[in-house]
Amino acid sequence: MQIPTIVGAGLIVIGAGLGIGKIGGSAMDAIARQPEASGKIQTAMLIAAALIEGIGFAALFAA
């Protein structure tokens, strides 16, 4: 049975969204715990989110 690519795209978006959401949530926790390290945490968060986003987009274009 052929699964439409739009379903795959949806799955990708769900996965990437969950991943970025988790990163953002953890970063918020970390900042709440250590507000003085917020700069470093934000940088790391952005990088991690960007990497997931990149994979998400790559998969989206492949789909």
Next chain:
Amino acid sequence: MVISKKPLHFIVAALVAFLPLVNYANTTTDSTAVPVEAAAVAEGQHHAEEAPKDLKTEIKEFIGHHLMDSYDFHLFSYKDDAGVEKHIGFPLPVILIDNGLQVFSSAEFHHGEHAAESNGNYYRLYHGKIYKVANAEEEVAVDEHHHATNAQPLDFSITKNVFMIFVVALIMFFLFTNLAKSYAKNGGIASGAGRFFEPIILYIRDDIAIPNIGKNYKKYMSYLLTIFFFIWFLNIFGLTPLGINVTGNIAVTACLAILTYVITTLTANKNYWGHIFWMPGVPTPMKIILAPIELLGTIIKPFSLMIRLYANMVAGHVVLMSIIGLMFIFKNWLGSSLSFFLAFALSLLEILVAALQAYIFTMLSALYFGAANEEHHHDDHH
């Protein structure tokens, strides 16, 4: 990380500040929406007469055209009283390599309606690309997938995107040479617009280059600064009603990503190659497995850079224009004003994304340069 906080604050503040205006703005958009709707309806009727095209497909096509590069600088078009389409804008030169150099103005295409002739060769525009045709009357042949089958000449035209890249390069050159000159004139203190850009330059140096690259940061500063402002300015230009989409073009982002990859590869030290081909600290069989993965990783990194910028910009433009298009599809005041506000909020978000994508591209480039320059990664006290 000041820069990531401030735009957010600004957006929240702007949205909150706009809340009391909602009622007032509703009535104004309502009153302005009427002629717009009328125009849209009139246009729809006109289209209905000549071709069975509904508003949705028209908007879809318009977005598609907006995202693509074009051979003329097209600002807007309208229909005069006689129903003839008028295009406002200016043509740009077309440069083709096909039996020698063929240079002619894109005005000769007449917005795709005619074939252009140069030195006895005939060219036709089809879906934003130039195809060679045998004579002035011949149309571009298409296969069953709507792909053109005609030959494509090598195309080095000054397209809209090339033109905009040139404009942005000129703006950057004058802006930053002026900033550089103002230091000498003003006793080491920036003046004018430089006052705004100097903190950004310092931010890139102190918070992007130095923490990620380390003590060798100086030789990468020119590239990082240029790429940041280049992407940022082009992103911002993409949000203007000029309707350009340079950073949302795969060739542009590919060029930037390839430059990052080339610089990373050329300036890498033996530590970097050691980590790719013979990862220290893991058993030998793992080293053999890791080598191709790491090697692939070096290519995936710039590839993700390219895709990320491209996709973010395209997605931003598509979403923004779709919502603006919704204004014409909703034929009542509530939906139109609602989508107006959605478009407004999204525009603000896109301003943030414009800066954020430039930041991320610069940041990740710096990160890759840092990895290529790393010394003593695996210390003995591990």
Next chain:
Amino acid sequence: MEKLLDQFSLGLFFWQFLLFVGLILLLKKFAWKPILDAVNEREEGIKDALLSAENAKKEMMNLKADNQKLLDQARAERDTMIKEAREIKEKMIADAKSEAQVQGAKMIEQAKASIESEKNAALAELKSQVSGLSVDIAEKLLKAELSNKESQSALVEKMLGEVKLN
């Protein structure tokens, strides 16, 4: 993916590459290098100014400490001088006192001695005068008593009567 590749335009890539690399090189020469140099210079200047201010402050503190030290020294010196003067004064007073006492005692002694000698001399003179007087008186008396023969013989008689031969 094919759509992506279809969108890729070699001409745009070529121009982008050319313009961007040119832009990097031009900006490097005419903008980034002067800007970063100026900023660096300024930062160095600020650092230097701060350092020199810190140094000046330190010097000032040193000067202040020196002044304090000098002041303290002067004060101590003054104190010792005053103390010394006081001691000298006291000593002088004490010396003068004892001297005066000694001198006084000596003078008293001398006075006493001279008084004694004067007294003795006066006594001796008195004695000699008294003895001369008494002899004179006795002489006169005797002359008066023994001016005739009967009285002389009466006396002798009397005296012989008084003297009892044992």
